[in-house]
Amino acid sequence: MIYLDYAATTPMSDAALQTFLHASKQYFGNEQSLHDIGSNASVLLNVCRQTLANLFGGKEQGVYFTSGGSEANYLALHSLIIAHQHKGKHIITTPIEHASIRNYFHELTKKGFTVTYVPVDKHGIVLIQELQKAIRPDTILASIQHGNSEIGTIQDIRAIGHLLREHDILFHTDCVQTFGKIPIHVQDMCIDSLSISAHKLYGPKGVGACYINPRVRWQPIFTGTSHEGGFRPGTVNVPGIAAFLTAAQDVIEAQTKETTRLYTLRDFFLQGLTNITHPIHIEGHPSASLPHIAAARIQGIEGQYTMLACNRHGIAISVGSACQIGKQEPSKTLLAVGRTAEEAKQYIRFSFGKHTTKEELKTTLHILQTMIDEYKGVVSQ
Incomplete structure (x- = not known):
């Protein structure tokens, strides 16, 4: 065929599969465990975290591994919004975002938040002048995708990021379709938070990552969570993450x-x-x-x-x-x-x-x- x-998804690469098998056998420990087997898994996880951060110009302290792009979107947005809602309850986004973002913002409106949808032109490009007009004193965050999964349009994330930074507005961008395809640099683009997914670049399904600038404050969704710095509950999938990083390094290199x-x-x-x-x-x-x-x-x-x-x-x-x-x-x-x-x-x-x-x-x-x-x-x- x-x-x-x-x-929609990619087949796992042979290299990613081999990494998954090797890590599953040699680094099967829970990275939170205090014995040597757990410590070995923790070391590998930290190497993956640092390696991923380097691929998009970020800092390893800001990398949090998730179950995929949708969860990364939800956790990043919710963690940032609840930590900054004291500044305001206005959000900016576009009508062409991924369903995970669109559905989450719909739920926010039921909790007293106001969401402004900045229009796009006939090609799907966000109108910068409309974005400028949408900014209000109580705007705390904007979520604008890097590349659209349906029509492929790429946004000028650098221009958007710099505009939002000037107004002290947090900027999240969904990079699930762009990571590994076009260059991403979080500092140059003034990105505070982004989401990526392994299975879009020949890695395993059920693995993704969120990046939040370590200088930006966020609030844990679930109190008492110890995994991923309190960002996400559940035992970390170290073999899957290792396979993710193998695939990511390969696609970035090529x-x-x-x-x-x-x-x-x-x-x-x-x-x-x-x-x-x-x-x-x-x-x-x-x-x-x-x-x-x-x-x-x-x-x-x-x-x-x-x-x-x-x-x-x-x-x-x-x-x-x-x-x-x-x-x-x-x-x-x-x-x-x-x-x-x-x-x-x-x-x-x-x-x-x-x-x-x-x-x-x-x-x-x-x-x-x-x-x-x-x-x-x-x-x-």
């Missing part, structure tokens, strides 16, 4: 070369879509876009139909964030960039990875043309 859903390769594949594929004899609309920003995501709408054909047809032909694609599949709702990102509900339901996403080849994309383009011709034939009967 041709797999074009890398933005980032420049692989990003160039993916952009070349993406350009080839998007050009191929425009050559199909049926109106296809490309979504996302024409230049500020992630290298591994190609989003489109096939006019008059629902994305769900296209996805199922591709699956029948041995091609795996997506119709949106895997966290929202099955909710029978049009993409909130597509609605936010000005598409109608009907147009939003036509959305499909192709996402590429290190195993994607040009030949696979040629086959996919051929299948799409065949599928469209078959659909037209059925509809015209």
